[in-house]
Amino acid sequence: MADLGLDTEPAATETTDVERFAPSAAKGKLGSSDVMALETVQIDDRAYTRARALLLMNAERKGDEAASKRYLDQLMMLPENQYNPVYLSDLGRYYVNRKQYDRALQEATLAERYWARLPPELVFSKKAEIYETQAAAWQGRFYQSGDDLEMLDQAIRHWQKYRDHVQTKSRTDLVGKADAELAKLEDIQRRLN
């Protein structure tokens, strides 16, 4: 009788095996065979998180939101990833772009709560993303409300928080972005008051 391999354990993939895809993933240049190879890494494999993280990075670099969301969902299937501020922040951004502002705020708030899990090298940039997501979510909620001044106030306060944070590293490009949003919201505040 032919061996169908039904009784054999799936071969474990070493993290080093998937690491060779990292340079291409960082540029969004994974080929279809690379994607297929990474997607075959199963959830019980120790390389699963790294494989999905590389697929996520590749999808984000390519601007493929549907694939990004799919890989985020796959990452979140593992309990140890569910409080990872990097993935929570990415989810928050996804929901902002889908105009699901309440959900975006939930994810970003959770990401902020667990920010200390971030490696020091990522603290500044990821906190900036988290604060930006919170500010954008409040702004979106205000726009949907039409004239809820409390939500407008929250949006202004969160853009100010983002501005204060990016100012610490003198990121003039990001400060400028915050200033533009603040000017717009403060103009609306003047008109509605």
Place this chain on the structure above:
Amino acid sequence: MAQRASLLLAALLVPLGLSGCAAKRSISGSIVDRNGKPMDRVIVSLDPGGVELVTDSQGAFTIDYLRDDAGERVKLSKKTDYTLEAFRTGYHVERQDFFFKHGELLLEPVTMKEDTIRLDASQDNIDPGRFPDRTNSAGSNYEGE
């Protein structure tokens, strides 16, 4: 005979003259979104003029008076350059300059564009996996930076 003809002519001209003096002055228009759908609750204002009103369910508005410095209604000034401004939360403010000569003016529809909120993924070339995992670090209890 000539006197009767003059009176008759005057009788004919007076109503015409009166109606000319009382000719209605107004500026009308409508506000639509990018799909051409009428937008209600848009705040429309006129400068100079100090007048501000809100579009109806058909996205329409009609301005037929101005307000003076004391806030009193005054007649719409003819032969004047005006700027119409349209504002609604969540949309970019739109402005339209025009010259109002006299009578009833119908403006071209004003199209408002939504202020899209969009976040892009960070362009910083950071691969989170390159750094040590701090999953078991202090987490939410750590408040310092």
